[in-house]
Amino acid sequence: MRVWLWLLAAVVVVTAGAGIYFLRPVNGPARDLTLVGDATRGAYLIRLGDCISCHTDAKNGGAELAGGAALSTPFGTFFAPNITSHPEAGIGKWTLAEFSRAMSDGEGPEGHLYPAFPYENYTLMSDQEIVDLFVALQATPPNPTPSRPHEVGFPFSVRPILAGWKNLFFRPQRYVADAGRSEEWNRGRYLVFGAGHCVMCHSPRNALGGIEPGRELTGNPAGGTGGRAPALTAAALAAEGYDETSLASVLSDGFTPGFDVLGAAMGEVIADGTSHWSAEDRAAVAAYLLDKG
Incomplete structure (x- = not known):
């Protein structure tokens, strides 16, 4: 009987500890919200x-x-x-x-x-x-x-x-530049992982919906509303015929090196998003993805 009580107590303690861990708040660094917006x-x-x-x-x-x-x-x-x-x-x-x-x-x-x-x-x-x-x-x-x-x-x-x-x-944090890489490369990396969130759609996810660690930008074959999201690794892009110029260009006009036109969800992203980016930002994304920075 005493053994069962100890086992029950252990289960209660473990369950309570897990609950405390998984329900704790996840907050990033405090932001300066006194800045003047533009x-x-x-x-x-x-x-x-x-x-x-x-x-x-x-x-x-x-x-x-x-x-x-x-x-x-x-x-x-x-x-x-x-x-x-x-x-x-x-x-x-x-x-x-x-x-x-x-x-x-x-x-x-x-x-x-x-x-x-x-x-x-x-x-x-x-x-x-x-x-x-x-x-x-x-x-x-x-x-x-x-x-x-x-x-x-x-x-x-x-x-x-x-x-x-x-x-x-989820690990809330701010972008930290890699001091060993160029400003353009860092800008491209920030856009891919930050504001532009390319990594969100173009990465495989596990059963709980988290991005699989170490497989960022390797493509998402699961599909969904937007359809299959292809890999954006340097090797995959090179195999599709992309160089820095054509990759920056496809983000502007949707035309691929194989003379196709990107449509569906990516077509909407280009029409409403990346085609309105500056040429410098499109070039930065291309430089980062092809790792030429």
């Missing part, structure tokens, strides 16, 4: 972060940034919310601090955010970028279209369990 720089960040293609239901005639089309995943279907300045339907009532927590720590006013929203990547953005982006979004025309609820079944519909996912896979 809406023009923020408008560029809207393009850099691909906000428009995700948060606009263009196929159904939705207004810009007033809510996105369905994103199908193994865990359910997600709908990007209205992020216009509308006070009820959008984020018009959000404070800068609330916006910063969402972008940096994946924590919204109503609790944990699903990682379908790439806060894993946006956490790398600088303090100034966060402030600039907030100012730009607050300057958008308010649209009353209500955000569509996610269609996620139990247990994934229980948001508190996302704390466990964060403790397993």
Whole structure:
């Protein structure tokens, strides 16, 4: 009897310890939110972060940034919310601090955010970028279209369990440049892993939805709404005939070295996002991905 009591006590202790670990808050470094935002720089960040293609239901005639089309995943279907300045339907009532927590720590006013929203990547953005982006979004025309609820079944519909996912896979931090590489290479790496979040779609994920360590940018064969996302490694890109010039070019016009045109989800990313980037940023991504920095 005493043995069973000890075993029961051990189970209780282990369970309690695991619960404390997996439910603990996951927060990154404090941000300086006293900075003065610039809406023009923020408008560029809207393009850099691909906000428009995700948060606009263009196929159904939705207004810009007033809510996105369905994103199908193994865990359910997600709908990007209205992020216009509308006070009820959008984020018009959000404070800068609330916006910063969402972008940096994946924590919204109503609790944990699903990682379908790439806060894993946006956490790398600088303090100034966060402030600039907030100012730009607050300057958008308010649209009353209500955000569509996610269609996620139990247990994934229980948001508190996302704390466990964060403790397993999320490390909020800011981008740190590699002093041994060029400024262009570092800019490209930041865009791929940070604001541009290429790594989010072009990497395989495990059964819990975390990116498989060490396999970043090796492609995501699982498909989903956007279809198969190919590898973006230097070897894979070279095999497709890309060099720095053509890789930067495809991010502008969608034309591949094989005379195809990128469509589907990547076509939307190019049309609404990368084609609006500066030539320098497209070149930086190409330099990083082909490791020519």
